Amino acid sequence: MAAATGPNLAVARVVVARRYEDLLVWQLADELRSYVHRSTDSAAFRQQQWLQGQLRRAAQSACANVAEGFGRYKPKDFARFVRAARGSFEETKAHLDEVRLLGLADEAEVSEIRSLANRACAAATKLIRYLESAKEP
Numbered sequence: 001m002a003a004a005t006g007p008n009l010a011v012a013r014v015v016v017a018r019r020y021e022d023l024l025v026w027q028l029a030d031e032l033r034s035y036v037h038r039s040t041d042s043a044a045f046r047q048q049q050w051l052q053g054q055l056r057r058a059a060q061s062a063c064a065n066v067a068e069g070f071g072r073y074k075p076k077d078f079a080r081f082v083r084a085a086r087g088s089f090e091e092t093k094a095h096l097d098e099v100r101l102l103g104l105a106d107e108a109e110v111s112e113i114r115s116l117a118n119r120a121c122a123a124a125t126k127l128i129r130y131l132e133s134a135k136e137p
Helices: 024-039 049-070 075-102 107-133
Strands: none
Touching: 024 049, 024 075, 024 107, 049 075, 075 107
């Protein structure tokens, strides 16, 4: 690809993901999953095992869906799995409302997890848009 020249011209760059771990949406999902696991590993959460499990499953589901969709090799099929991952990010945020209600984590921690889930949602949305416009191999 020829690079554009001049002070205000953008250069188009395509990054090819060879593994699902290369995708920003998976990296954010993995970071969210790790953060959720660390945050829910407390005595307070062990007393609310149902919520601990719901949060952990939602975060894990996002990672698994991105990975599974990546392995499908068809953009529209992959987009379907990324939509499911996006739903898991939203589910994680919904469970955070319960965490806040029960006082299981401080506001800063809940806000940090919510912010990470929002970033992951945005990355998922961008990937979905790309996949919906991509041509089948």
